[in-house]
Amino acid sequence: MPSLLPVLAPPVQTEVEANSEIHKLEKNTRRVFTEGNHDALGTTVDMGRSSLIFLVAVLWAAECGVISTKEPLGSGSCKDFKQAFDRTFSIPGEVAIMECPLLLHYFFDPAETMYNVTWYDERTGSEITELEQSIMLKKTQVWFFNVTLQQQGKYTCVVRTVNECYKQATELVVTEMTSENCVRPQRGLQRLNIHVNDLLACPLRKYLASVDSPSIQWYKNCELLQEDEKFGPNKDMLNIIKVNHDDAGFYTCKMTFRLAGVIREMAETIECEVKEEQLMKPRMIEPINEIIKLERGSSFRKDCVIEVQGKGISTVDMIWTVLLESDEELISRNTSHRIHQEPMKESRTEDGYHVVRTLSLSAVSEEDFYLNFTCVVFSTRGHSSGQITLVPADPNLLLPLGLLLGSVALLFVTGVLLCTIFKVELALWVRTVFPFIYKTTDGDGKQYDAYIAYPRVLEGSSEKAEIFAMSTLPQVLEGQYGYKLFILGRDGLPGEAVVDVVQDALSRCRRLLLLYTASSLCSPEAQEWAEQQTGLYCALVENSMSVVLLELEEIRDPLRLPHSVRLLKDKQGALQAWKRRKRWAFWDGKSERVTSLEPSARFWREVRYHMPVRGKAKQRNWFSF
Template identity: 80%
Template sequence: MGRSSLIFLVAVLRATECAVISKETLGPESCKDYGQEFDRAYSIPGEAAILECPLEMHYLFNTAETAYNITWYDERTGSEITELEQSIMLKKTQVWFYNVSMQQQGKYTCVVRTQSECYKQATELVVTEMTSENCVRPQNGVQGINANVNDLLVCPLRKYLKSVDSPSIQWYKNCELLQEDEKFALNEDILHIRKVNFNDAGFYTCKMTFHLAGVVREMAETIECEVKDEYLKKPQIIKPVNEIIKVERGSSFKKDCVVIVRGNGFPMVNVLWKVLRGSEEECISPNTSHRIHQIPTNESRTEDGFLLVQTLFLSAVWEEDFYLNFTCIASSSRGEPTGQISLVPADGNFFLLLCLLLGSVALLFVMGVLLCTIFKVELALWVRTVFPFLYKTTDGDGKQYDAYIAYPRVLEGSSEKAEIFAMSTLPQVLEGQYGYKLFILGRDGLPGEAVVDVVQDALSRCRRLLLLYTAASLCSPEAQEWAEQQTGLYQALVEDSMSIVLLELEAIRQPLRLPHAVRLLKDKQGALQAWKKRKRWAFSDGKSEDRVTSLQPSARFWREIFTSGAQLCV
């Protein structure tokens, strides 16, 4: 079957067209004739009238790819209609009559030509005098609205709004112009009527005023409004509402989906059950021979509407039915409310729940241990920061200080780094931020006391020793003599009688020059080499790039101190 034959069949089936197609000559060509359109255009003298070409061209050929032109003919004379005639304008597929008269009433033919084909169809313009005393036009359409609700009327002229310039629409009931008030809401081509009652029935006219060819024109349509005592609200599901239901394995089960539709008239509502299995939603079968099926809807009338009941039935509940979502859907043009149920075992699984609980507790315990192990230092520092009063007394070991800070005093020609770090930076961080108690020789000893006695007594009251040194401060003969003269310090280094941390503030290029006891301890447990992290905790004062100030070191640097052998945070 060829393309032209298919077009022929489509055109024949159109309800608004005649079914007889013949070959007739209109002008020089022979065109396919689709008869006369059933619909007519109505107007009254003095108004504008529009004729639309009745041919559905997109059924006949591809309008986007095929060039075509449209010609109009007056069937009474057989002559072509042109814009040279008075009060007529051709606009795309339309013929506009500016000021229609009784003489222009009649049949008009639209002819569409392509390079290889020609089609034609006739339409009719009916012009009638308006003699009605209530402003009702001779011809009108019918629209129905529902009582007891808000409803609307649509102006039939809305299809011409985009074809004219500066359109405006006014609404009339009989001859009375309607205004915006509590009853009516005007929205150009739509008239909203609030709380419709039977008195709202009658004839409504929408009049469109517009500009055409630089002249103000008018056209109007009348609607016969019928009020129907039929309306339906959005269906409402009374039950189920997201229910979890306990059932015995192997037992039968049924659940009603109860839907209320308030209003009058026939309820166009479809109530059905669905189940979600994995990612796919399945409709429950209405076949009663299936294990899971739904019983046909039971419909009854109530005082204010209708009651619909759709029943879900399981002849035997299997394990696979548990924890699925069974959904009832009330489908209508006004909305689709839903209600869900989920089935769970009635006996439950106490052993499974107990295992889950114990497993959760064990998992939390393991995670807690891991976190405490990994973040032990951070937790201890946080506790010291938040609860500093807990560390103002000893831990029951009789010690008064957390650490003894030892460093060689500034000797002639030695570096000041150890003294600056010991007297400024350490107190700011350990004492000022974390509440540690430090003993610093030269700051905490009493004036006039012998150095040996002070060192011996202070070490006995401290839990650990932090020895600070640089290449210049501990490698000189004077520094070694200083270390050996402090008997308590020397014994702590040699006898390993307390926890000790070595802190190098700069690189030691000649380690053999260190005191023997310091070398042994460094070989045994290593030393914190702060000089490798210098850029994180020191800055230049503009005079010396190596001068250490009281600026707070980075958290990473302090972590190395806290996690060292001294374990200051414990």
């Protein structure tokens, strides 16, 4: 007995290792019993009994090791989704495949997240392993190679990641065959449309990629269906040509395949109904080979919209794909990805169904351009597709063009305002800098640049005008700027008739400058004087020469002016020597008034602006070079 103590406390083993060791020990035990029974010597029997005691102790220790490593079912840290509605049906002796009911892509991205799947038998609480040769674990599936009635029950699928744990139960239903026409106890329902070619889909087609050398055969009431004028190629989809009421019944698809070197089989029965109602082929509404211009970095969403007319149960499936290096790849359904497709939305209409699935790009990158994104629609009545191509958007010229036009308009308005405000200054500057662009006044038959006229009637009434005409004007225009003026009373010969002098002088002058004050030209005597000057009257009324009005004082009652002068003032205005413009914008006072003998500098610029231009075009011919 002391020699067994080390055996009773073995190191902890995994369940797989312990069970494997148990199988080996059981085999050795049977061998010892056999050898002990055939040995006639007492010594041999004693050795067999000692070995038996030793092996029993080892088996008990190994079983304790297995139990100690079992993880309790339904750990509190796992999120429990209870039992799934879908169940797995099978019959004894066939292969049964139980799929984990948890939809992993709703919780995480299986392609990018490390996870493991563990199955538990709810009846015993133990973990399902591959120790039994009739069970195989494959990704999220449990394969029962030779399912029995004893394996019927509930099983729990537990999915673990580094940080999360999820679990959900499903049920395996195993039922004996009782029907004489090969109809299985459980079956799915599919409907065919009458008078058209329609398809029955084998429920086992989803396992084709998981097995080796698969082949499918179709049966109707235990009779093998052969390809003929009624039934098309009988692979995973049974094509029934020109469906009629006789095609209703029970169809069984049996899949034969090789797994783990052994040929196995499984089958499913479909209850087929023939209906008068039928759905038409899906009609693609959008997209239809569209080219869409986008800016880099912008978000983009595109709906794939189809319409299915008719009545019945919709079997439409819609997916978005993208062509990458001649391979068509499925767009991810994970909404956290930059490029993904959203869940399909189906709504009922008066004429049939309206189905939409949206392609979403959170930020368009350079690699997305010139790729063909295709929306493919499948149904039992046929399929259709439409694609879009993303290209870089043209440069946005609206903003630069708007800025350019705005700048041009601003420059134009600014130029017009400047020309309006500084028209006089600009004109004088051009005359000074570019005199050769103006014609010279030499040879035009005129002797004087301007004729200075002012009324001299009553004593004191024209004193200001006379002082301005005889003193101020000559000092500025003749002394500073070199103009030649004719002033009546200064340049006429003594004893000449005034009318003759006026007419002769006006004919030799290029301008007429008429000076007046509030009193000098508003009295009846002054008006009579103006009418007596025949030449002056012709210049004012008949526009025989350019006339410039120089207003030395403010005229509060314009109606007192002579009619000819009033018309001329209304037409072209008068240069007001008595007014000075504001110098500062914040000065709220009225325009400053000055004496008529000291006009502002702007007044003199305006006078020069209206005086004849003395160009130099004849002295310098620029086109001769």
